[in-house]
Amino acid sequence: MRALLISLILFFSTAALADENILNVYAWSGVIPDFIIQQFEKETGIKVNFSTYDSNETMYTKLRANPRAGYDIIEPSSYYIDRMRRQQMLEPLDKKQLSHYKNINSLFLKTHYDPEDKYSIPFIWGATGIAVNKSAFDPKTITRWSDLWKKIYLNQLMLLNDSREVFSVALITLGRSINETEPKQIKEAYQKLKELLPNVKLFNSDATISILIDEDATLGMAWNGDTFKASLENPHLTFIYPKDGFVIWVDTFAIPRNAPHQTNAYRFLNFMLRADVAKKIALDNNYPTANLAAQNLLPNSIKHNPIIYPSREVLKRGEFQRDMSDVALGVYEKYWEKLKMGS
Amino acid sequence: MKNDNAFKYFSLATTWIWLIIFSFVPYGLVIFASLMSHDTNHLIRLPFTLQNYVELSEPIYIKIFIKSFYIAGISTLICLILGYPFAYTLARMKSRLKGLFILLVIIPFWTSSLIRSYSMIAILKAKGIINSLLLSLGIIHEPIPMIFNNTSVIIGLVYNLLPFMILPLMTNIERLDNRLIDAARDLGANRITTFRKIILPLTMPGMIAGCILVFLPAMTLFYIPDLLGGAKSILLGNLIQNQFLITQHWPLGSATSIVLAILLAVMILIYLQSKRNKKEQDLL
Structure with a gap:
């Protein structure tokens, strides 16, 4: 027992003394x-x-x-x-x-x-914009977030699996700030997103690069860095900085x-x-x-x-995501859950 | 003799210390946190409250619970339907290949289930193995969308959890007394009656053990709906993760875990109870 105790003490003290370079x-x-x-x-x-x-x-x-x-x-x-x-x-x-x-x-x-x-x-x-595969869709027809609501994109879109990023798309489309904290406006954004849901094929944030390369999704939200990386493998990919604004981090x-x-x-x-x-x-x-x-x-x-x-001019349309209270984040999360559960 | 006792106490003590440190204490902390109030700066704070449990009765959470039970239930059922004949054949097998087959069931466990789920993507996706094969054979002209829907979630869950169904069923069927089946046949029962009246009731414990082992993880393996289902719905695992990490609402996340644990405990209790009743009947 004593041996055990001593070895334990030795173990913890070496960890504490390890204050070298x-x-x-x-x-x-x-x-x-x-x-x-x-x-x-x-x-x-x-x-x-x-x-x-x-x-x-x-x-x-x-x-x-x-x-x-x-x-x-x-x-x-x-x-x-x-x-x-x-x-x-x-x-x-x-x-x-x-x-x-x-x-x-x-x-x-x-x-x-x-x-x-x-x-x-x-x-x-990085910035969140729209990744388009040219072999599937004409990038010229997509210039703003609101274009994603078009009926022709039924079950095609990839969205980031992140509540605030996805709500930003709806808030921008509704002409609001991406840092909205009023429950009423967040609810409006939720209702707008519900209309987008039939077009959504999947939510993903960690494997977007391979999804874009393999064309499991040919249109959707993505980060510019990821889209660039994917475009090195799949030259059909391009990236659009939406005219109505975008999130920048x-x-x-x-x-x-x-x-x-x-x-x-x-x-x-x-x-x-x-x-x-x-x-x-x-x-x-x-x-x-x-x-x-x-x-x-x-x-x-x-x-x-x-x-x-992109040029400085394009970058000026970007808006930084701001921190918000846990209460406001909770409102986003509630509507995010509702959105995904389809109620 | 004395040494024997020392060994007994030592092994008992290790088990208990293990249980206390890694099971009772963490669970105690979770229960404690679930009764506290939410606080941004300190994660949890006094006063004690039942508010978190009240909040869980909101329709959205009930919906998440029901959906998780539904997906887990279907996966369990499929595992049972696929696993039963497999386990039965395996258990009755006389061949020397039996050991090899059991090994084949176990081998997937040697790789992380996360990696196996990613490999399922490689099989199911638009440019995946199945679609490429069918396209090159000219059987289809457009890739079949097999991924990012409920079906792929269930495929993923069944694939990951099937061994948990097969192994307990197999051990159970192995112990089945052949003489009972012969007796049933001698008394004129046909194959179906024998199965229904003899084999099925006797293998019930194995089936239930398998179902519990599949059902519990099926509810909380959150990365499978995320990876294979395109994260289109929220299951209990995701809900708990989001409550801890995104909204930083530790008390609510703890309360969700506790409710889940209680529901599962109730299910196991019902099973144990039904078994006990059965034993009493048998005695009569």
Whole structure:
């Protein structure tokens, strides 16, 4: 019994004392390639413990449930930065330690979710638009979200499996903000979506790329980065930035409050901000980068590709998703459940 | 002798510690959370309330419960219809190949069920194996839409859960006393009567055990409706996941899990009760 106790104590104390040169990174899966982490470890001698998540909610819930989880770097999307900074879950950033900060595209600075850019470093971004397979439908006939309601698309559409994204489509069509919190307007959007339902073939957010490539759906909502990736395999695919507006998001890096290895975290942030590093990442994951210096380094075929790098004019039609209260989110979720249960 | 006792206590203690840490304590926490109020900053807060359970009586939630029971019920029925003859043949098999066949039933368990569900997509999709084959043979000219509907959900559930039906049925049928069947035949019962009056009642425990083992996971395997059904409806598994992760309403999510657990416990109790009644009848 005593031996057991001693070994237990030893086990936990080594875990607690392991405060050497390490960095705990918790990021979106599929965003940071392994070779970048290895390059960082080699250049700095810092050992990186790298773990991933596939939704903001998972990351947030984990940090909420255990504020001392020990992560030094997290990668929340814009609207989660909004929520986490208001709930004091983030460290304010000391930009003096970030010599490459100037590389960031100014389009993604001074945003409502972090007005003073105090907590977040924009890293990659994306927009939700309409993916069209040219061999099935003429992309010229689809310019706005409201076109998806046409009867000819019966049982054809793919929609993202995300309540707020789908409600945004209806809210935009009704001429409202995508950040509507009034239950009455959300209900109207729900009624509008009910009319769309016969056209819906499936909801999916994780496998959209293969669904588009394999033509299991030939029309629908998709992220520009995913559609671009799919278009490399299936050249019939194109992407439309709807005229009536669209959702735009940014994934950012942040340091959670009381992160144990903050010095290393700053070195990591500055490394990720380097143009050559951000370029390598952009070439690997094919998401549009928020790093302007890196964007300029990309080959012409990519940096002028209208799917992932549209003109500033097009981008201005985008609206950022904002955080909202749990009560408002609950209203969305209720109507989402009702929509899916067809009642 | 003393050593024997030590071993007995040790193994009992491990089981109990395991149960307490990984089953009773988590369940206790879930019950506790289901009675608390919802709070944005701290996930749960006082005061204690029954509000979460009241909320679950709303029509939309009842609809989700009914739909989950329906899908799980159909899948269980299909598993039973497919699994019974299979298990029967397997159990009665004298051949040396029997071991091999049992192995073939078990082999799919060696791969994660999530991966197997993705492979079902590869088989069923528009450019999948079945459609490509039929197209190249000239049997069809347009791919048959086989995926993203209720049928593909049920195919996926049956495929994933069929072994849970076959294995308990097989062990049950193996124990069936052949002499009873011979006796029935000698007394003039035809095949159908023998099956109905002798085999079916005697294999009932195996059928019920199989049904329970299939029905329970069928209600909560949320990724199968998501992947194969195109996420077009919400089943209990998705509901609980959304309540915890999207709306951050831990008390409501906990209450949903508890109600599900209670419903399933009631079903098992009914089964045990019917078995006990039967035993009393047998004694009479």
